Amino acid sequence: MALNWFKFASPASFYPIAGRLIPAFWIITLVLLGLGLYWGFFETADRLGGSNAQKEYYRIIFIHVPAAWMSMWLYVVMVGWAAIGLVFNTRLSFMMANAVAPTGAIFTFLALWTGAFWGRPSWGTYWDWDPRLTSELVLFFLYIGYIALHSAIDDVRRADRAAALLAIVGLIMVPVIFWSINCPDPNQCAALHQRSDLTQIDGNILFAMLAMTFGFWTYSFATSFMRLRGIILQRESESVWVRDLLDTGDKA
């Protein structure tokens, strides 16, 4: 392989790369979220018919589902970086895992919050100990636990390893959330979340949902890289390149 990936794996070389990528991710994020919101509010029906009619509040779907997807996906990303850090002992991987965690926690909270605001008009309650709601709440506590454990250990390398192990054990929650449907057949029982089939969704609704999902994804890239640059500066503050950077001023 001609490209040497380990060259980018050093914090010193990734710091400026992240700085140049952040504005690009912000532009894509604004375009995607603008498109998704416009499509979701103006190119879709006000009400959904069918046996289980949904009124205007179904528009919460355009943030609820993308936030829930991102909450699970960012956890997988965080565990991936934590595992790479444990196996290869690369500093940047642990920093990546640290940088993703708060954004993942925010999307998990938003999935729960928007779900509550959808649940109240549709099910008559903000909260229920439904399998999917409960397992998503556990995922939120796992993010909080990862952040809290990391900040509770003074030695940053030990903190990295301990928090990485917690994150890896917690990965079990992602498939649990995915399959947490207590009622596979809606004709048999009333379930809060039913098995979903993306091919059954109206094209305009699916398009808005996907635009918002990719918008949240690029948003996560932008905020994670911003946080990563702060973490790199703090951890590498004794190194020569950070001193040079502070001397000359940082363009990116």
Place this chain on the structure above:
Amino acid sequence: MSDFFAQGGYAFFVWGAYGMTALLLVIEVLQLRARQRTIRARLGRLMRIRDAGANDQ
């Protein structure tokens, strides 16, 4: 226009969900920008203190 904001009588739920999302995402970005400035200012100050100490000797 007011129809749009009313959301068929579900304004509280629709805007409650979207409002919290917008609020948290904006706060996260502002907090990250402030954090980066604080870190750079602190490191710069530490460096100047160290340089001044080296010159005194």
